Amino acid sequence: MRIGIDFGGTNIKFGLFAEDGTAQKFASVRVAELAASGNLLCAFLEQAAGFAAGETLRSGGLAMKGVVDRNKGTLINDMGIANIFAGVNVRRLFSERLGIPFSLENDARAYAVGEWKFGAGKAFDSVIVMTLGTGVGCGVILDGQLLVSASPTTGLLGGHISIDRNGPECSCGLRGCLELYCSAARFENQVLATFPELGPVPVPLQRFFAEAAVNPAYGRMLQTFQENLSIGIVNVMNAYGVNNLILGGGLMKSHRIILPRLVELVTRRAWLIPETRVCIVPAALGDQAACIGAAFLDQQDTRKCNDH
Numbered sequence: 001m002r003i004g005i006d007f008g009g010t011n012i013k014f015g016l017f018a019e020d021g022t023a024q025k026f027a028s029v030r031v032a033e034l035a036a037s038g039n040l041l042c043a044f045l046e047q048a049a050g051f052a053a054g055e056t057l058r059s060g061g062l063a064m065k066g067v068v069d070r071n072k073g074t075l076i077n078d079m080g081i082a083n084i085f086a087g088v089n090v091r092r093l094f095s096e097r098l099g100i101p102f103s104l105e106n107d108a109r110a111y112a113v114g115e116w117k118f119g120a121g122k123a124f125d126s127v128i129v130m131t132l133g134t135g136v137g138c139g140v141i142l143d144g145q146l147l148v149s150a151s152p153t154t155g156l157l158g159g160h161i162s163i164d165r166n167g168p169e170c171s172c173g174l175r176g177c178l179e180l181y182c183s184a185a186r187f188e189n190q191v192l193a194t195f196p197e198l199g200p201v202p203v204p205l206q207r208f209f210a211e212a213a214v215n216p217a218y219g220r221m222l223q224t225f226q227e228n229l230s231i232g233i234v235n236v237m238n239a240y241g242v243n244n245l246i247l248g249g250g251l252m253k254s255h256r257i258i259l260p261r262l263v264e265l266v267t268r269r270a271w272l273i274p275e276t277r278v279c280i281v282p283a284a285l286g287d288q289a290a291c292i293g294a295a296f297l298d299q300q301d302t303r304k305c306n307d308h
């Protein structure tokens, strides 16, 4: 059994997974609930130990928002959500408390490993995994291995690729970054600001996508979204020479509406080997992907290129 933990801004997810990736146990705890104890780090560690109590664990891993030093097992930039880890060797802390080999990784990379090994990417030896959430996360699998290097940001920054140098200023210093247009949060804000009539329903974006074919104003905004996203995707595909891409995030509940034209636009523009087919598929594991990926991080380098 392996334990995977996904530390997000609001919730911490814990999962126990068998070797074939099936979840044996899954739980989600609010960060605020653990913080109420007065020592979030200590409460988090004990929550993990309690979750795994009585199980025979082989290894585990923690997926974190922000930039991590996977080799040292520390957090480099916590994006303001996890200052409890400042100066802490997270990997060693969990490894010693749980008594198992333990890994620390950026959550987008862990998500990519999860989808590649057990989700929508099982058939691919090389695939880019992009998630449209609060921002735009990115992880890259190249020739059967997660792309990492001595630089902690390698392969991660799909959201901070500019698609318009005259666009709005981004917090990173660039203008017109992809995530200013295509993160789920930004796009939803834009849709609701333009079409306030969508606001009161529980899932306004799903209604937006569902009605885009019959409402010309919605249709135009959808087309702009697809145009913008296609430029970002072509950029990352060209950068890595990879023609397979998994798109994740809540927006993909409407993948049947979003993907056909997106694939068409990317195919037209991607300067890949000419006969290479562009393949864009929705993620399959939902919000468990980073958790599963974290559980199998120690194994991700060992897969053979044709082992599927």
Ligand SMILES: [Zn+2]
Pocket (backbone or CB within 6 Å): 159, 160, 161, 170, 171, 172, 173, 174, 177
């Ligand atoms: Zn940016």
